[in-house]
Amino acid sequence: MEKEIRKCGYVALLGRPNVGKSTLLNRLIGRKIAIVSRKPQTTRNRILGILSGPGYQIVFLDTPGFHKPKHKLGEYMVNVSKRAAMDADVNVFMVDAAARPEEEFGFLEEMMPLASGTAILAINKVDLVRKQELLPLIDLYNKRFHFEEIVPISAISGDNVDRFLEVLIKYLPESQMPFYPEDFLTDLPERFIAAEIIREKILELTGEEVPHATAVLVQEFKERGEDLIYIRADIIVEREGQKGIMIGEGGKMLKKIGSEARKEIEAEFGKRVYLDLWVKVRKNWRKDPVQLRSLGYA
Numbered sequence: 001m002e003k004e005i006r007k008c009g010y011v012a013l014l015g016r017p018n019v020g021k022s023t024l025l026n027r028l029i030g031r032k033i034a035i036v037s038r039k040p041q042t043t044r045n046r047i048l049g050i051l052s053g054p055g056y057q058i059v060f061l062d063t064p065g066f067h068k069p070k071h072k073l074g075e076y077m078v079n080v081s082k083r084a085a086m087d088a089d090v091n092v093f094m095v096d097a098a099a100r101p102e103e104e105f106g107f108l109e110e111m112m113p114l115a116s117g118t119a120i121l122a123i124n125k126v127d128l129v130r131k132q133e134l135l136p137l138i139d140l141y142n143k144r145f146h147f148e149e150i151v152p153i154s155a156i157s158g159d160n161v162d163r164f165l166e167v168l169i170k171y172l173p174e175s176q177m178p179f180y181p182e183d184f185l186t187d188l189p190e191r192f193i194a195a196e197i198i199r200e201k202i203l204e205l206t207g208e209e210v211p212h213a214t215a216v217l218v219q220e221f222k223e224r225g226e227d228l229i230y231i232r233a234d235i236i237v238e239r240e241g242q243k244g245i246m247i248g249e250g251g252k253m254l255k256k257i258g259s260e261a262r263k264e265i266e267a268e269f270g271k272r273v274y275l276d277l278w279v280k281v282r283k284n285w286r287k288d289p290v291q292l293r294s295l296g297y298a
Contacts, residue, residue, distance in 0.1 A: 007056040007172035008179055009089035012117075014081055016107050017041050017065030019094045020124040024155035025049045025062045028165065033186050034062050035200035039211055041065055042203060044073070044297065045192075046080050050184050056169050057178040061088060066107045073286040076297045082114055090171050091115040097152065098128040101140055108145055118171045121147040122164060127154040191218040192296075194231055194265050198277070201260045202235065202246070205253065210245050213238040215285065215295045220276075229269060232276040236295065238284055246279045254279065 013021040017040035025047065026032050033049040035042060047062035061084040064077035085091055093111065095104040112119060121141055126134060138150050149167050153160045180187075195216040203211045220232040235257075237243050247254045254277055262275040285291040292298060 006175050006178060007169055008059075008175035008177070009172040010059045010061060010087060010117075011090045011092060011168055011172075012061045012063060012084040012088035012115075013092050013094060014063055014085055014111055014115075015065060015094035015124075016096070016104065017067055019065065019096050020155040021062050021065070021094055022047070024094070024122070024124070024153070024161070025060050027155055027158060027161060028058075028060065029185055031185055033188070035196045035203075037200060037203040037211075039203050041067065041074075041077065041212065042200075044077055044080075046084055048187050050180050050186060052178060052180075052182040052184075053169075056172060057180065057182070058168060058172065059179055066111060071286040072289055072292055073297060076292060081111070085111055085115045088115070089117045089173050090120060090168060091117050092120045092122050092168075093147070094122045094124050095141070097123045097125045097134070097137060101137065105144070112145065119145075119147050120167060120171070121145070121150040123150065123152045124155050126152045127157050127159060190269065191221045193268060194218055194221065195233060197264050197268065198233055198235070198257065198261045198275075201257045201264075205257055205260070206245060210237070210242050213242055213286065214246070215297075217295055223271075224274075228272045228274065229265075230274045230276070231265070233278070235277060235279045236282050236285060237279065238282065238286065240281055243279050243281050 013025060015021050022034035022036045022043055025034050028051055029049045034047045043062060043064045049060040051058045063081040063084045066081055069075045069078050093108060134152055142150060151164045151167055153164050195218045198216045202214050215236040217234045217236060219234060222230045224230050235246055237246055258275050258277045262273050266273045282291055
């Protein structure tokens with residue numbers, strides 16, 4: 001008997017910061033794979049999410065938001081997005097329906113020539129605009145750029161996401177074998193997931209400046225017995241003042257970050273977690289290639 005013909009391929013999610021790429025990925029996978037925040041540049045690495053269905057498998061590449069970098073970390077993040085665009089079979093360019101189109105043009109003009117795969121435009125956050133505004137918006141993008149399809153969606157509400165998925169499957173390459181086992185949802189190691197959850201809580205609980213100068217490095221991840229995981233992690237900041245903010249008066253902020261992160265890590269791994277957090281200063285780490293590599297940004 002011949003093997004079932006399947007459609008399998010890599011789909012890159014590309015867009016400016018806060019356009020909703022990670023929210024869309026999590027909705028499609030049906031589980032929280034990527035951390036989300038209202039603060040820009042939440043995603044720093046390429047996040048891989050795997051969606052397997054009847055006759056298809058999509059390997060999503062969630063990427064950092066495209067922006068004008070101000071330091072080496074920013075350059076790394078933009079390069080991650082560019083590499084994903086060059087490697088993917090289908091490139092989904094996401095734009096914000098509520099933003100002025102001119103704000104999105106620069107991103108599209110720079111990224112689209114790099115894309116080797118099929119170009120799809122996803123106009124996200126349609127729940128924030130009136131329906132009569134959508135057709136002129138679609139027409140505007142259609143006249144200025146060449147996309148195989150333009151799909152309006154709302155990643156947060158799920159509006160038209162099923163139609164969007166049908167479009168992706170349509171343009172996937174044919175393959176007789178899936179790339180990953182069908183029960184795989186991501187290739188992310190547990191250490192990385194734990195570090196990202198901690199960083200998400202920092203984004204939620206601290207002010208505008210501090211989260212962007214913060215990295216999380218898991219130093220120990222050990223199972224102790226059948227139902228306990230010990231995690232020791234360093235929260236890296238750039239200045240002593242940021243360290244003070246991260247710890248808070250009487251250690252209150254660090255305790256709150258630890259408590260919120262521990263609950264989510266326990267829910268993720270299905271085990272009790274002992275979370276041991278330390279705050280350390282590494283001056284100007286975002287500008288130092290050696291320190292960036294040591295923190296996993298390489």
